[in-house]
């Protein structure tokens with residue numbers, strides 16, 4: 455069927471169409487890639503995932519990349535690319551003799567179609583993080599659940615300590631029957647995430663703390679409790695003791711975490727960290743960054759993230775100033791903003807992510823200016839997301855109860871939900887398999903509106919105390935029926951367990 459020699463493939467040139475070269479350049483800028491082959495691989499992958507074979511690309515006047523660069527070393531993905539392509543050609547043209555010419559043509563066609571599909575995805579997504587999300591969650595349709603693989607991991611002990619068993623939290627008594635109502639946080643088929651709503655003084659914080667301390671007692675997992683609005687939780691020594699947590703008041707105390715850890719690993723990591731920083735900065739600022747400013751942040755910081763470890767906000771400030779000076783650019787907000795942010799030492803790179811996230815913390819933001827508060831939280835979520843990505847899946851018991859690794863709880867979550875930064879959304883949507891559980895408390899159901907499409911689906915337990923809010927979309931979505939929340943008595947809430955609405959006397 456084929457007499458293709460792999461060495462010939464590695465030395466052959468693969469050429470695209472002229473329009474592809476143009477679009478590739480645009481993607482290099484958008485994605486912060488450093489080489490054409492990265493865009494080419496993304497395009498090939500995108501097109502290979504389509505259910506039909508691409509039409510023939512118009513011309514062959516575009517750039518060329520040799521096979522070795524395009525596909526990578528034989529034992530580092532090269533053979534995999536080759537087999538994917540050959541399999542693809544074979545599945546649509548079973549009788550076709552696969553020669554080098556046929557392969558080159560197929561690459562050209564897939565590359566051409568892929569880059570156009572990516573462009574549509576880009577337009578649909580609107581920005582970098584949505585684009586990445588769209589590719590990994592909707593285009594690649596990777597499974598949410600998979601069997602646990604015993605991968606060797608740096609946190610060997612941690613992994614061995616993870617115990618998979620059902621963890622049932624007591625919510626309170628059923629208002630009608632008086633029976634105890636429990637919710638198994640880590641069961642199969644729903645997410646271990648809790649959203650608590652209700653008007654001021656209705657009992658949100660109290661409920662969240664009750665559930666968290668119970669979780670901690672049952673599992674001893676580290677808890678990261680964030681009071682995004684007040685300093686209320688900093689003044690509760692009994693809470694800190696119950697959670698085994700250290701209390702930090704931001705911004706007068708810095709978070710002892712190497713927030714950009716791992717950026718020096720390779721140039722892809724540096725790019726990811728730089729892009730995440732740029733997105734976080736953009737979302738943290740009231741007015742955001744212009745496209746030009748975004749480019750400059752990227753250009754100024756990438757070299758820093760490539761080569762330096764234990765980066766501080768001071769380092770970021772200096773790198774940006776240097777970049778503006780070296781390129782004779784008139785200082786603008788990009789230069790002044792880090793200056794303002796550096797009035798506080800928001801982070802101190804003393805602990806590695808693994809050391810930091812394996813302890814319990816109560817972080818309160820009562821006195822932090824809005825932009826610093828948001829930036830600190832966004833960078834913290836980015837760091838947690840990167841840390842969780844390096845971990846193997848959390849094990850499950852024979853009844854599919856997933857071991858819980860850590861809990862993150864956000865009281866007064868409104869400013870975070872409002873900012874639509876994807877950090878919180880990633881916590882809620884992407885790390886269930888790593889054993890993360892998320893608790894959020896926010897007054898109005900409206901606060902949860904306008905998040906990404908599948909956000910609501912990831913709320914395993916909605917809890918609503920008395921509220922006059924009429925955000926029917928969110929409440930109907932979470933509770934699946936029209937309910938009256940405005941007549942709830944003090945201490946009573948409505949929730950849904952196994953598709954059944956329950957009225958609970960929480961306290």
Ligand SMILES: Nc1ncnc2c1ncn2[C@@H]1O[C@H](COP(=O)(O)OP(=O)(O)OP(=O)(O)O)[C@@H](O)[C@H]1O
Pocket residue numbers: 652653654655656657658659660661897
């Ligand atoms: N452990 C407790 N025992 C008795 N009463 C409590 C306890 N904790 C809180 N309360 C009271 O319960 C009520 C609800 O408090 P909570 O702080 O949970 O409300 P909330 O919904 O978080 O309000 P806010 O939106 O203002 O943060 C308050 O009147 C509070 O004083």
Ligand SMILES: [Mg+2]
Pocket residue numbers: 658659660865866
């Ligand atoms: Mg509260």
